[in-house]
Amino acid sequence: MANNRKNRRRVRWIFIISIWTFFLAVVISFFSHYVLNQIYSIAVSFLILLLVVLMGIVFDLIGTAAAAADIAPLNAKAARRVSGAKCGVYLVKNAERVATFCNDVGGDISGIISGTLVTIIVFKLIINFPYQQAEFYLGILITALIAAITVGGKAWGKVIAINYSTEVILLVGSIVTKLQSPFKWVHIKGK
Numbered sequence: 001m002a003n004n005r006k007n008r009r010r011v012r013w014i015f016i017i018s019i020w021t022f023f024l025a026v027v028i029s030f031f032s033h034y035v036l037n038q039i040y041s042i043a044v045s046f047l048i049l050l051l052v053v054l055m056g057i058v059f060d061l062i063g064t065a066a067a068a069a070d071i072a073p074l075n076a077k078a079a080r081r082v083s084g085a086k087c088g089v090y091l092v093k094n095a096e097r098v099a100t101f102c103n104d105v106g107g108d109i110s111g112i113i114s115g116t117l118v119t120i121i122v123f124k125l126i127i128n129f130p131y132q133q134a135e136f137y138l139g140i141l142i143t144a145l146i147a148a149i150t151v152g153g154k155a156w157g158k159v160i161a162i163n164y165s166t167e168v169i170l171l172v173g174s175i176v177t178k179l180q181s182p183f184k185w186v187h188i189k190g191k
Helices: 001-036 043-067 070-078 086-092 095-128 135-161 165-183
Strands: none
Touching: 001 043, 001 095, 043 095, 043 135, 043 165, 070 086, 070 165, 086 095, 086 165, 095 135, 135 165
């Protein structure tokens, strides 16, 4: 009976996270496309692209830290009322969901959007610097550069997340707690 209820909750969570992913992808994609199409500076376009890649790296770091963190030090800090520790405990207790949201939703959306942004930037470069095979070479070069930054950044983030998981989750918990302050009237189940 309890196992059946747990499976239903998991299926419901998967359905909800899939819907959230769809809407987040639409909003982030629309916003980044709109902003990038309004900006004519290649440097600013690259900056937006790097911010999207950085978003994926940070989300991946948080998801890995939630899965790797030990709850005991966070419980001790929560007992001493350390800022963000209570939220950190919640994040670690729900590590499966946090990792799914951060690694899959945040990381994958940023990866897909960064690929689209690379395409837009390459087209901008081709328009500004017409050359017969520019699209081919620029597409390969920029895609490889962004892939290297993404993979290298995520590898570096995983090292930090695994070695400093408690500190990362405490920092994230503190940020979430501060962001929740204006919305204290919203009650999150389990808190």
